[in-house]
Amino acid sequence: MGNATLRPPAKAAAAQRLIRAAGQRLTAPRTAVLAVLLDAKRALTHHEIGSALAPGVPVDRVTVYRVLDWLVTLGLAHRIPGEDRTWRFVASRVDSHGPHAHFTCSRCGKTVCLEAVATPPDVKVPRGFLPQKVELTVQGLCASCH
Amino acid sequence: MGNATLRPPAKAAAAQRLIRAAGQRLTAPRTAVLAVLLDAKRALTHHEIGSALAPGVPVDRVTVYRVLDWLVTLGLAHRIPGEDRTWRFVASRVDSHGPHAHFTCSRCGKTVCLEAVATPPDVKVPRGFLPQKVELTVQGLCASCH
DNA sequence: GAGCGGGACGCAACCGAATTGCATCTGCAC
DNA sequence: GTGCAGATGCAATTCGGTTGCGTCCCGCTC
Ligand SMILES: [Mn+2]
Ligand SMILES: [Mn+2]
Ligand SMILES: [Zn+2]
Ligand SMILES: [Zn+2]
Secondary structure (H helix, E strand, O other): OOOOOOHHHHHHHHHHHHHHHHOOOOOHHHHHHHHHHOOOOOOOOOOHHHHHHOOOOOOOOHHHHHHHHHEEEEEEEEEEEEEOOEEEEOOHHHHHHHOOEEEEOOOOOOOEEEEOOOOOOOOOOOOEEEEEEEEEEEEEOOHHHH | OOOOOOOOOHHHHHHHHHHHHHOOOOOOHHHHHHHHHOOOOOOEEEHHHHOOOOOOOOOHHHHHHHHHHHHHHHOEEEEOOOOOEEEEEEEEEHOOOOOOOEEEEOOOOOEEEOOOOOOOOOOOOOOOOEEEEEEEEEEEOHHHHO
């Protein structure tokens, strides 16, 4: 796995800083994957992340999956379920910690966070049910698809 | 595919009526699958539907998938994307035509429609984006899981 | 009640995302 | 520098869903 464009060194440094700050073991795959997410302007699939990795550091597919899981449990990234049954991943910016909505283009699959849209804080659920998280996804067409 | 419990004949008759009313060809698999959905009190996975089918009418997996797709395009059922990357299906009752939210138990996967919760009619999306559908899913624990 | 034609079905092969098992390697605390 | 828990690589596997194709049968016509 690897591709053409080099990751800006700044993003790699930021990734390392975040991993260290979380008190976690620093490895090349972890740094590389997180750097890709930090550099992305939209949610990325596992496949997109794999091919965005710098060619110098080949990372196994399975490792990418494991790093992503680990980033999610750590809170450094969040995972968005897609209509096409694939997860997409975004680095959790400091300014986007709260619950928020997502937009997915039904034609090209492009997915972005909608920071402006607040998810309804209170929903009516049946007796005995315990709501924990609200997922709000807007489907439609992105700017380049309509 | 087939299991132990017989489908109430009333549901089979209702299924036939709905298919006829839609001006579609009436077949045993279609009747059987729709009857299962009409009888269900919650959203069912493809697998659950398969094993809920009356044993007398064996239906191929692929046919179940195709019937479900067909029911969805016909508007007789709707499909709910799950956190576990599987679709769940519900018959679209006459009284639940509008957009509505869903609840999914994060422990047992049980999924139900939340008729009472309306999805936000208007959401702010980036310039040039065209919203078309809003998906609202509440995650949490169902009555028997907490 | 035959005859017919297009859509529906069954079967087998396939696909792609994600997971698991296991041997090997390595970051880092000491 | 050493030791070891934890991380990685590789191969195999699972699993939900799809595709291709030959056969079947629903429903219209006469
Ligand atoms: Mn987001
Ligand atoms: Mn519903
Ligand atoms: Zn698009
Ligand atoms: Zn439950």
